[in-house]
Every structure is written in structure tokens, then in C-alpha cells.
Amino acid sequence: QVQLQESGPGLVKPSGTLSLTCAVSGGSISSSDWWSWVRQPPGRGLEWIGEIYHSGSTIFNPSLRSRVTLSVDKSKNQFSLKLSSVTAADTAVYYCARKTYYFERSTYFSAQSFDYWGQGTLVTVSS
Amino acid sequence: DIQLTQSPSSLSASVGDRVTITCRASQSISTYLNWYQHKPGKAPNLLIYGASRLQSAVPSRFSGSGSGTDFTLTISSLQPEDFATYYCQQSYSTPPTFGGGTKVEIK
Numbered sequence: 001q002v003q004l005q006e007s008g009p010g011l012v013k014p015s016g017t018l019s020l021t022c023a024v025s026g027g028s029i030s031s032s033d034w035w036s037w038v039r040q041p042p043g044r045g046l047e048w049i050g051e052i053y054h055s056g057s058t059i060f061n062p063s064l065r066s067r068v069t070l071s072v073d074k075s076k077n078q079f080s081l082k083l084s085s086v087t088a089a090d091t092a093v094y095y096c097a098r099k100t101y102y103f104e105r106s107t108y109f110s111a112q113s114f115d116y117w118g119q120g121t122l123v124t125v126s127s
Numbered sequence: 128d129i130q131l132t133q134s135p136s137s138l139s140a141s142v143g144d145r146v147t148i149t150c151r152a153s154q155s156i157s158t159y160l161n162w163y164q165h166k167p168g169k170a171p172n173l174l175i176y177g178a179s180r181l182q183s184a185v186p187s188r189f190s191g192s193g194s195g196t197d198f199t200l201t202i203s204s205l206q207p208e209d210f211a212t213y214y215c216q217q218s219y220s221t222p223p224t225f226g227g228g229t230k231v232e233i234k
Contacts, residue, residue, distance in 0.1 A: 004170075046171075046214060046225040061222040095171070102177065111177035112218035113161045117170035 002027040004096050004118035012090075012125050018083040022096030022118060029072060030054040034099040035079045036114060037070070039092040047092075051099055052079055086125045093120040129153050129217050133226035139234040146202040148229045150215035155195045159219035162191055162200045165228075166211045174213075175200065205231070 008020035022035070029035065036051040050060040052070040060068050069082040083090060097114040104110075130153040140146050150160065158178035165171040173182045175191035178198055188203040202209055210233055215226040 045227050046216075048223045048225075059221060063222075097171075102180075109177060109180075111159060111161075111180065112223075113173055113176040113182075114163075114171070114216070115173050115176075115182070117172075119168065119170045 002098060002116045004098065004116055006094060006096050006118045006121040008121060008123070010122060010124060012086055012123060013127055014087055014125055016086055016125075018081070018086050018090060018094075018123055018125070020081045020094055020096075020121065020123070021078055022080070023076070023078045024098075025077070027098075029077045029079060030074055032101070034059075035072065036097045036099050037081045038095045038097055038114070038117075040095070040120075041089070041092040049081065049083075049094075088125050091123065091125045093122050095120045128222060129156060129220055129224055131215050131217055131224055131226035133213075133215055133229050135229060136227060137230040137232060139232050140205050141234045142205055142207055144205045144234075146205050146209075146231060148200045148213055148215075148231075150193075150198040150200070150226050152196045152198075152217060152219075156217045156219035158194050159217055160191075160193065160198045161216045161218060162189075163214045163216065164209075164211045165214060171214070202231075 003025045005023045012018045034051040037049040052058045058070050067084045072079040096118045098116040100115045102111040132151045160178045162175040163171045179191045190201045192199050212228045212230045
């Protein structure tokens with residue numbers, strides 16, 4: 001059973017950098033899956049931030065691209081998020097998740113989903 | 128970005144009720160639609176992927192249907208542990224986007 005656990009400061013000052021790490025257990029970060037970050041501001045919906053492959057390849061949400069850095073540490077089986085120049089609008093519960101792909105050759109069925117998630121960590125941006 | 132509109136945004140139901148939640152996409156997404164259950168303080172839980180495929184270990188009272196722009200999540204007989212918020216999510220194009228959620232409450 002794959003498990004993910006977020007960690008990092010719960011309070012970040014405005015204009016500072018939010019830094020979170022997601023530890024993966026029960027599976028290898030070097031699998032064929034991608035590793036994602038999703039956030040949910042209080043009272044609002046879920047927003048995908050971006051994802052990283054174990055090779056270091058990344059894909060970002062265009063709305064956050066300029067402020068996001070993703071990295072992976074295969075030796076520790078974990079991946080990390082940095083979000084710079086934060087404001088109160090970045091206050092949210094941040095989740096890490098595994099994105100997996102499905103393909104059935106016989107039916108040409110294909111799909112992608114976030115099949116494992118961390119419990120989330122609340123990050124508040126405030127002075 | 129593809130917009131997903133869920134309805135209703137909330138509903139009240141009793142144990143044993145049949146519950147239906149809909150999700151409409153702003154453009155055709157084939158069957159690239161997933162459903163998640165989310166309880167406060169917990170990790171979201173994948174229920175359905177590819178519009179209709181039941182994720183392993185998810186009870187069979189959950190089912191999904193639809194293709195193109197209109198999708199449905201059905202709970203055939205609501206159980207006490209099913210009171211939660213449900214989200215749809217499209218994986219047709221980047222960025223993946225989520226619906227606004229449907230909160231299922233006890234009547």
C-alpha cells in the first residue's frame with residue numbers, strides 16, 4: 001500500500017517561499033508514475049499545482065508556473081515543492097498525490113488518475 | 128482550462144437512499160473523468176477512474192457513467208460512512224481540473 005506524507009512549515013511570511021516535502025512509502029518514487037501537488041484554499045475547490053517524474057521532468061499549472069519549483073530525491077524516496085513570493089491567496093491545505101496511468105491494449109482503454117494522496121498539510125501565509 | 132460543473136453543490140439524504148451526482152464538462156473529455164470522496168482531515172480517496180471503472184477496494188454501491196461532457200456518480204444505497212464531499216476531475220488535458228464538489232449530508 002503506497003502512502004504519502006507531507007511535511008513542512010505551517011506558517012510562511014508574505015513574499016517568502018513555501019517549502020513542502022512529500023515522503024513516499026510502500027512504493028518507489030522511481031516507478032512509472034508521476035508525483036503531483038494539489039492545493040485547496042479554505043472554502044474553495046481543488047487546484048492542481050504541478051507534477052514531477054523521477055527523471056526530473058516537470059509539468060506545471062500555467063497559472064503558477066513562474067513561482068513553482070519541483071524536485072525529487074530518489075535516495076530518500078521523496079519529492080518537494082517550493083512556491084515563491086507567496087501571498088495570503090496561497091493559504092491552503094497542500095496535498096501530494098501519485099498520478100498513475102491505465103492502458104488496456106485489448107480495448108484501447110486509457111485513463112489517468114490521482115490514486116494515492118497524502119492527508120494534506122495546512123500552510124498559512126501571514127506576518 | 129476545462130471547467131467542470133458539479134450539481135448539486137450539496138444534498139441531504141438518508142441511509143439507504145440512492146444518490147446521484149452529476150458533473151458537466153465545458154468541452155468533450157471522452158471518458159477522462161475521475162471521482163473522489165473526501166472527508167475532513169483525510170486524504171481524498173479515488174472511487175472511479177475512466178468515467179466508469181471502479182477503483183480496487185471501493186464498494187460496489189459506487190458506480191460511474193457518462194462520456195463526452197456529461198457524467199454521473201451514483202451511490203446505490205447510501206451508508207453512514209459515505210457522508211463526505213465528492214469531486215469529479217478531468218484528466219483529458221493539462222492542467223487537470225476539479226469540479227466544485229458535492230457535499231453529502233445526513234438528512
